[in-house]
Amino acid sequence: MTATDAGSVTTADPASRFSRPQRLAIQALVLLSLLSLTRMWTGFDNLTSSGTIGAALRLTVPILLAGLAALWSDRVGVVNIGIEGMMILGTWFGAYGAWQFDPWIGLVFAIIGGMIGGLIHAIGTIRFGIDQVISGVVINLLALSGGRFLSELAFVGEVQGGISQSPPQKRGIPIIDIPFLAGGDLFGWDTPDMFGWLEERQWFLLSDLAGIGGGLTGGVSMASLLALAMVPLSAWVLWRTAFGLRMRSSGENPWAGESLGVNINRVRYQALVISGGLAGLGGGFLSIVSSSFYRQGQTAGRGFIGLATAIFGNWTPSGILGGAALFGYSEGIKLVAGGSLTGLFLFVALIGLTVTLSSLVLRKQQRALIAAAVGVIAWVGYLTIAEVPESLTQGLPYFITLVVLATASQRLRPPSANGVPYRPGEAH
């Protein structure tokens, strides 16, 4: 959030000498330096260790895919509350395919399972014209109860299987280390582990960068790479192809699109099936990569966090990646640190200090005041709070989303026809 605040130095601002990517890079570097400072100050090395980043990546992927699922449906103007249900279908079908056949076939099953959910949503909202939120809610219930029903048919009676759980899979998706960067094999040659070596030095900033690099290049599931590839792929299809232009026209102004000969309903069908497929893949990742079996309640609201990241990321693929990474990292650090998140208070305090100073330089008094207040609160938190209750941190992603919606809604730009019912030939 602070990152976007700092990013609000608009082009009209005389102080912005840099282009947008340059600014983003500078902000990232500043943030990382502060994180590094926090790490050295508190001696809490896990803050940027490759282990934490690796865990964060595994936790990011399902949220990312759910967020992209929301992107695809919102961009054609259909609200998709049913992403959670499509993810549940993905977890079930994925686990079934991986248990019966092979983990890769499992992922394909997961995608197909999600696509079925997307198709139901499309038929309900487009063919029959029922309210989009109602359709989504019913899909969630259908997937939840359907998963239980299918488990009763397929898993009950199997070893370690039951009505709420599938038998474990025997094999998983291969995990790879990138040669040279993380010490992977190259034609049988054990290459040096560059990031690992750097990380061990414990240098300011460099070791943190290496830790992040190591987490992203070492011990990575090939399914994670596949998921990450969906980000540029979605961006390319939606913003660089005629197909994507038609999709976005459906989300911005379907009646204008219709007048130009776009078959809006067909475009919406396609986008919803893609949306369901992405959500299904996210579910499959949970039941095949994150664990080795299906369990009822495995998605744990990630479909809804995905919806949140789409808002949070301003309906752009890169923004969604950022939001998912933020949520994934905060979950990952919780996993590694086991609840002792107090170091992060110091981090927020440092961010508050930096933003205050930079805002004062830029003569943005209001922002300086807010940043200072946040910084002081975080500093007091760091000094007084010994342990953050695990239960409260679970609600954090949702809380942040509400705060962003309440404070930065002018800066958000949702697709303008999102959620507006459309019927061919009924121009408004």
Place this chain on the structure above:
Amino acid sequence: MTTTEPDISKNPLDKILTPSQSPQLQTAIVTVAASLLGVLIALGISAFILAVTGKNPVDAFTTIVETAGNTDKLVEMLDRATPLIFSATAVAIGFKMNLFNIGVEGQYLFAALISAQAGSSVNLPAPIHVLFILIVAVCAGAAWASIAAVLKAYKNIHEVISTIMLNFIGLAVIQWLFESFFREEIEGNLNVKTKLLPNSGRMPTIIDGRLSTVFFLALLVIVGYYVLVYRSRFGFRLRASGENPDAARTVGISARTMVMLSMIISGGVAGLVAMKSLLSEAYAYGPNATPIQLGFAGITVALLGRNHPVGILLAAMLFGFLDSASATLQLAGVPSSIVRVMQAIIVLCVVILNEAAIRRLNVRTAEQAQAQLAPEVNA
């Protein structure tokens, strides 16, 4: 931004459920017919699913029909319908203002925790004690819903998004309050709860303990819903604002006030959802003792009952009946989990058929009106 009335509904024609423009009686007949047909089609689809998966649908349906002849099961049906009536009414109040309250789930769980804690820490004479707990529950549910109400009325944040987020925030807050302050430590007891309510704070069960008297409170609430929404000045303003906020505003009905009030009343009713569990079953709040998912079930019941008090009552009884039949189904060799699948399919079919029927009816009414006008135009 905060001083001007927000543009709460960009297009007043976009309704969650298509409103009928035909005479009331005609609409009622079409609605009932479409709903019954929807249920029948859904049963057909469920039978098909059972047949495809190698189970005998005839067995399933004979078992369900036999259940209907069992008095015990019918009492159980009313008992199971009780929380559904509360949650469906809560959702329906929102629908009347064209608001989609997905947050009943968070609202009732929050209310359950707060009222359980409050109820077990005071000592009052019996009827007042129960009343006190109920009031606390209503206030707690309303308080949690008021967050979404404020966000909608003053920040124009869509209630679907805010209530989804608030459901999860609520779960976190509830867990934190429970784990840190309200749970009662009993050695070797894994089923942790808040402190049990004293006898004066409990509501009795009747018919050999099969039916909680909270059921009668549910009936009272549904009568109250009818009076409030269909017979009171407030209800008229609410429905007017929900159907056309712009027109309502020109006669001095503020959409913002109506959003605030309907969301808060909805939350207040939602606060009662867990009262059957709290006052006459578990006598406490506990993660394993308090039932979950009732808020989402309430959405389906409200949709199935078309937001009408009688419809809600019947729909809640249908769902309660299907739930009570699930144990018997298991004994007959049919997977009992089919019941929940069946419920979801029923709602989907009823919503689809009603939308189609009401639209067709609206078209016909418009055509008839035109035909009546036509001769005059020609003359």
